[in-house]
Amino acid sequence: DAGVIQSPRHEVTEMGQEVTLRCKPISGHDYLFWYRQTMMRGLELLIYFNNNVPIDDSGMPEDRFSAKMPNASFSTLKIQPSEPRDSAVYFCASSLGLNIQYFGAGTRLSVL
């Protein structure tokens, strides 16, 4: 398996623009997690899905953030409108059951 695949790897955008991050989990995994990592706040869980259903989105910072998982092999995290404080590395991870998580390489987002 190719592992968790995220795209794009880098995204530079201007404040106010819509940003869409994409994730393909490992085939057969039933959990998918979106994290944000910054120097100041460390690794934060934004939302996670079980069998494509959002279970806990309490980590989503505000209404500007939304996540979807239309099927077992694809998820998106959207920020609209983006702000400079959203600049961070966003990780997607998947797992089979609630044990070991497998992370993608991340998307480095810079909002100017």
Added chain:
Amino acid sequence: SQQGEEDPQALSIQEGENATMNCSYKTSINNLQWYRQNSGRGLVHLILIRSNEREKHSGRLRVTLDTSKKSSSLLITASRAADTASYFCATDGANYQLIWGAGTKLIIKP
């Protein structure tokens, strides 16, 4: 919320020396995991230790767990330059999500 707290925040040692990192947590757990993150990469799982286990080995890694003190340690023996990375502990929290520490940044000097 950050349950696991790693100590030290940063550690710099000579290649070949042993590196020890500690993790403390606050609430009861079912298991504790250690992950490694190389610069610019995603986190990679290293080892999982269950609450009824006291010690676990994997290659040059040794993890201990003391549930009475709510703490764990990760020992890397005979360190190599490739071990340079940040190391995170994670415990299972409410709703079965992982609660992550802030990480220990390990630098191995050649």
